[in-house]
Amino acid sequence: MLNEIYEYIEQRRDDYLGWLTEFCKIPSVAAQNRGMKESVQYLGNLFESAFEQSPEVLDTGGYPVVFSHLKGDADTILSFYNHYDVQPEEPIELWKTPPFEPTIVDDKIYARGIADNKGNLIARMAAVHAIKEVAGRLPIDIKFIFEGEEEIGSINLGAFAEKNQGKIQSDGCVWEFGYRDADERLQVSLGVKGMLYVELFTKGAKTDLHSAQASIVESPVWRLVWALNLLKDKNEQVLIPGFYDDIAPLTEEDKQLIQHYRLEEDNLKKHLEIDAFVNGLTGDKLKNKHIFEPTCNICGIHGGYTGEGSKTVLPSEAFAKIDFRLVPGQSPQKILESLRSYLDDNGFDDIGIRVFGKEDAARTHPSEKIVEAAIETIESYTKQKPNTIPNTPGTGPMYELCQKFGIPSVSFGVGHFASYTHAPNENIRVEDFIDGIKMMAALVLKFGEKMQKVKESSHGDGTNE
Amino acid sequence: MLNEIYEYIEQRRDDYLGWLTEFCKIPSVAAQNRGMKESVQYLGNLFESAFEQSPEVLDTGGYPVVFSHLKGDADTILSFYNHYDVQPEEPIELWKTPPFEPTIVDDKIYARGIADNKGNLIARMAAVHAIKEVAGRLPIDIKFIFEGEEEIGSINLGAFAEKNQGKIQSDGCVWEFGYRDADERLQVSLGVKGMLYVELFTKGAKTDLHSAQASIVESPVWRLVWALNLLKDKNEQVLIPGFYDDIAPLTEEDKQLIQHYRLEEDNLKKHLEIDAFVNGLTGDKLKNKHIFEPTCNICGIHGGYTGEGSKTVLPSEAFAKIDFRLVPGQSPQKILESLRSYLDDNGFDDIGIRVFGKEDAARTHPSEKIVEAAIETIESYTKQKPNTIPNTPGTGPMYELCQKFGIPSVSFGVGHFASYTHAPNENIRVEDFIDGIKMMAALVLKFGEKMQKVKESSHGDGTNE
Numbered sequence: 001m002l003n004e005i006y007e008y009i010e011q012r013r014d015d016y017l018g019w020l021t022e023f024c025k026i027p028s029v030a031a032q033n034r035g036m037k038e039s040v041q042y043l044g045n046l047f048e049s050a051f052e053q054s055p056e057v058l059d060t061g062g063y064p065v066v067f068s069h070l071k072g073d074a075d076t077i078l079s080f081y082n083h084y085d086v087q088p089e090e091p092i093e094l095w096k097t098p099p100f101e102p103t104i105v106d107d108k109i110y111a112r113g114i115a116d117n118k119g120n121l122i123a124r125m126a127a128v129h130a131i132k133e134v135a136g137r138l139p140i141d142i143k144f145i146f147e148g149e150e151e152i153g154s155i156n157l158g159a160f161a162e163k164n165q166g167k168i169q170s171d172g173c174v175w176e177f178g179y180r181d182a183d184e185r186l187q188v189s190l191g192v193k194g195m196l197y198v199e200l201f202t203k204g205a206k207t208d209l210h211s212a213q214a215s216i217v218e219s220p221v222w223r224l225v226w227a228l229n230l231l232k233d234k235n236e237q238v239l240i241p242g243f244y245d246d247i248a249p250l251t252e253e254d255k256q257l258i259q260h261y262r263l264e265e266d267n268l269k270k271h272l273e274i275d276a277f278v279n280g281l282t283g284d285k286l287k288n289k290h291i292f293e294p295t296c297n298i299c300g301i302h303g304g305y306t307g308e309g310s311k312t313v314l315p316s317e318a319f320a321k322i323d324f325r326l327v328p329g330q331s332p333q334k335i336l337e338s339l340r341s342y343l344d345d346n347g348f349d350d351i352g353i354r355v356f357g358k359e360d361a362a363r364t365h366p367s368e369k370i371v372e373a374a375i376e377t378i379e380s381y382t383k384q385k386p387n388t389i390p391n392t393p394g395t396g397p398m399y400e401l402c403q404k405f406g407i408p409s410v411s412f413g414v415g416h417f418a419s420y421t422h423a424p425n426e427n428i429r430v431e432d433f434i435d436g437i438k439m440m441a442a443l444v445l446k447f448g449e450k451m452q453k454v455k456e457s458s459h460g461d462g463t464n465e
Numbered sequence: 466m467l468n469e470i471y472e473y474i475e476q477r478r479d480d481y482l483g484w485l486t487e488f489c490k491i492p493s494v495a496a497q498n499r500g501m502k503e504s505v506q507y508l509g510n511l512f513e514s515a516f517e518q519s520p521e522v523l524d525t526g527g528y529p530v531v532f533s534h535l536k537g538d539a540d541t542i543l544s545f546y547n548h549y550d551v552q553p554e555e556p557i558e559l560w561k562t563p564p565f566e567p568t569i570v571d572d573k574i575y576a577r578g579i580a581d582n583k584g585n586l587i588a589r590m591a592a593v594h595a596i597k598e599v600a601g602r603l604p605i606d607i608k609f610i611f612e613g614e615e616e617i618g619s620i621n622l623g624a625f626a627e628k629n630q631g632k633i634q635s636d637g638c639v640w641e642f643g644y645r646d647a648d649e650r651l652q653v654s655l656g657v658k659g660m661l662y663v664e665l666f667t668k669g670a671k672t673d674l675h676s677a678q679a680s681i682v683e684s685p686v687w688r689l690v691w692a693l694n695l696l697k698d699k700n701e702q703v704l705i706p707g708f709y710d711d712i713a714p715l716t717e718e719d720k721q722l723i724q725h726y727r728l729e730e731d732n733l734k735k736h737l738e739i740d741a742f743v744n745g746l747t748g749d750k751l752k753n754k755h756i757f758e759p760t761c762n763i764c765g766i767h768g769g770y771t772g773e774g775s776k777t778v779l780p781s782e783a784f785a786k787i788d789f790r791l792v793p794g795q796s797p798q799k800i801l802e803s804l805r806s807y808l809d810d811n812g813f814d815d816i817g818i819r820v821f822g823k824e825d826a827a828r829t830h831p832s833e834k835i836v837e838a839a840i841e842t843i844e845s846y847t848k849q850k851p852n853t854i855p856n857t858p859g860t861g862p863m864y865e866l867c868q869k870f871g872i873p874s875v876s877f878g879v880g881h882f883a884s885y886t887h888a889p890n891e892n893i894r895v896e897d898f899i900d901g902i903k904m905m906a907a908l909v910l911k912f913g914e915k916m917q918k919v920k921e922s923s924h925g926d927g928t929n930e
Contacts, residue, residue, distance in 0.1 A: 152775075193677070195777075197777070199775075205737040206737060206738035209737070210859065210886070210887055211760070211762045211764055211788050212790065212858035212860070213737075213858070214760045214762035214788075214790070215755045215756075215758060215760045215790065215858050216743055216746065216751055216754055216755045217742065217743065218739070218742075218743050221763040221766055222697065225694055225766075226694065226699055228690045229690055229691065229694040232687065234812070272670040272671060272674070272678075272682060274669070274670050274682060277682065277683075278681055278682065286681055289680050290680045295679045297676045297679035297687075298686040298687060298690070298768065298769065299775070299778050300686075300768060300769035300770035300771045300772075300776070300778070300780065301690075301771070302766065302767055302771040303763065303766045304763065304764050304766065304786070305765035306765045306767040306786075307765075309821060310618060310662045310764070310822055311764060311765070311786075312662070312764055313765070314762055314764075315763070315764070318766065321769070321770060321771075321775060323775075323777050325677065347699070356774060357775055392677065393678070393680050394677040395677070395777075421675070
């Protein structure tokens with residue numbers, strides 16, 4: 001059966017590539033409210049022609065979730081979480097091809113959003129389509145959950161999931177992203193870091209002043225610098241009281257997975273043009289820090305005159321945007337409260353805090369069937385073990401959509417080491433896309449089989465109904 | 466004689482206002498290279514019609530100095546330092562009248578550059594013109610030194626002065642600016658603070674990165690924050706080693722002057738919309754800090770994403786622009802070297818320093834004849850003592866142009882408390898302009914008399930040749 005499906009996918013490769021490139025022509029930049037309705041419309045048409053079934057377009061308060069539940073034989077449900085929104089294409093002058101005119105060069109397709117996340121979204125629809133076309137039906141239920149706000153922090157997805165618990169429930173979820181590492185091994189992620197995103201802001205006098213006034217009028221920029229300095233020391237230690245207290249201890253499985261995780265240090269240093277990693281770390285310590293430790297990063301800082309040359313001004317306001325990447329156990333809400341108290345206790349009650357995002361970290365246990373199915377599928381298809389990590393250093397709404405409701409999840413996909421997500425010249429390789437469709441189809445079958453066995457053994461009656 | 470001159474000025478008030486408003490129509494923004502040649506041309510024509518003598522247009526390497534030496538009876542020389550360039554008019558949307566269409570509303574004339582510095586420049590030319598017209602000649606030599614780069618840091622004036630020592634030499638200089646305080650008293654300044662203007666900058670990876678990388682890739686923004694934090698503590702104490710060491714002790718005259726200096730604290734707090742001054746200072750401590758203490762101010766800071774909402778990015782670079790306002794004794798060069806060593810010694814040799822300006826502080830002793838002449842002139846004209854301060858909290862090239870060559874200087878002028886220099890709706894009051902012309906004419910006569918007495922007593926022969 002699987003071989004027939006693979007053959008079918010090969011026959012339809014141009015169609016599936018067409019689904020993808022048409023989709024990538026729509027500039028669905030959520031942050032700029034471009035192409036969002038067109039994307040929903042496009043997906044609606046695609047669902048109808050692929051599955052003869054219109055998706056539900058579910059209100060979230062923001063951009064809708066495109067949702068589809070396709071019935072299968074067994075009462076196992078596999079869900080796919082993807083998103084149809086993309087990052088802004090700026091800085092446009094660094095693109096070698098127009099970002100919304102998908103272009104194939106040297107077997108790579110270049111387009112904004114093709115790696116993050118349209119390539120994966122289409123590969124998964126194509127996989128399910130191929131199974132249905134070849135088998136005439138689906139072995140298990142499939143749910144597609146496509147949101148439109150991932151690139152703006154999935155701001156409405158938590159509330160949506162709460163309200164639509166029944167709809168989103170599944171036995172396993174394939175998360176949105178995935179890449180091949182520099183050594184061509186597929187990366188499999190079992191979780192994500194959480195996040196607290198805040199802006200610290202300060203105000204001084206009502207307007208910018210001649211800087212001669214700096215002798216007697218307090219500077220909001222200095223207030224901000226001093227406040228920031230309280231947050232993290234030169235050794236990368238976050239100084240907010242209790243910040244590390246609730247971090248869940250690593251499990252044996254976590255420690256084992258990280259052992260096998262390869263971080264290509266020299267490649268990465270060369271690629272980033274840096275001499276060393278933070279604190280001069282290498283090897284296990286570096287890997288551990290990357291995967292298991294939280295961060296406190298300044299995404300942006302601004303105050304006063306930032307043009308060419310000199311201007312002598314005492315700025316009237318300043319702000320810094322900070323993202324904390326959190327690990328399991330850490331509560332964004334608790335850290336936010338601790339941050340507020342800490343600033344107050346140090347005399348910085350004049351510093352305001354705006355909250356832009358709060359997400360819990362999530363991790364799926366490697367013994368979950370969806371993880372086993374993914375790893376076995378990849379091993380079987382690629383003839384090598386995937387690079388499995390307990391979580392990526394990145395963030396996503398996995399807790400809100402899955403872990404909170406007991407849904408295990410796993411992430412792998414069609415990107416590669418140099419896919420340049422969020423950057424100019426975003427791309428995927430054509431063959432990775434086709435391979436991705438095939439592996440996803442294989443995963444659907446494999447997961448169905450595994451769940452069937454689980455149910456049989458728990459029913460204890462051995463029937464195959 | 467003085468009364469005749471005052472009457473003449475009254476008769477010609479519309480002409481002098483015309484000189485000023487025509488001049489203010491030229492958008493002489495040095496930073497943007499607008500209207501600079503037109504200004505030089507305008508001044509050339511004005512000199513010819515007022516004094517039947519073309520000024521010299523002296524090369525500086527940048528915008529030229531317009532220089533004129535008018536011969537008088539006695540061998541005393543009084544010089545006027547002014548500038549014909551103005552600040553950019555941005556933000557233009559906050560202007561109530563077009564910045565380069567001088568407009569009178571409620572006896573105030575609104576125009577960019579009218580308070581800083583065209584009102585003073587024209588008032589001084591008008592004063593000398595009125596004396597010459599009424600007396601038929603000048604009692605002393607007058608030199609006008611009008612530069613075109615004051616608003617961009619007088620970057621070429623120091624070298625110009627070195628090269629033109631003979632030309633610029635005088636027995637006293639009237640410095641460019643001056644304002645009436647909120648209590649209507651004229652402010653007389655005997656000096657300026659110095660300045661070191663630097664930009665600290667840092668680089669991280671070759672491009673901005675997804676902030677998930679912040680776990681292992683060093684952040685230039687954090688490096689900058691930590692480095693800045695080394696420079697000044699929460700109590701406004703500058704921490705660069707030796708920063709305060711060379712400050713010249715205050716003289717008895719300095720201490721006496723500051724006693725009489727009034728800082729309208731409540732007015733100023735209300736105007737700036739602040740609750741308190743730095744460190745909660747009031748009274749003498751506040752005045753002393755404002756006038757006698759150096760500053761370390763962040764004019765601007767930038768790194769990463771500073772737009773609306775959130776973006777998760779690890780910035781690739783960051784910078785901060787810093788101006789140190791210095792007091793007599795402090796050497797900008799020595800402080801620059803100390804700053805470099807201090808950063809290096811604390812492990813911040815990765816922080817680069819760009820230098821945008823170095824100016825020494827300057828102060829004239831209150832016993833100088835030019836100061837006495839100014840204070841007596843103002844007392845006699847306004848019937849109240851001026852608010853005399855040892856130096857303004859601001860900066861100018863007074864050291865380079867005057868103190869270095871032993872030329873005493875004093876500053877007062879036609880602005881008022883709410884002249885909004887460097888800001889939208891810059892203005893002066895019509896009557897302050899007319900008063901300013903009269904006082905400047907009186908000063909010329911008074912200074913001539915005083916210098917004559919000095920020369921007589923030092924010659925010891927009592928002749929009046």
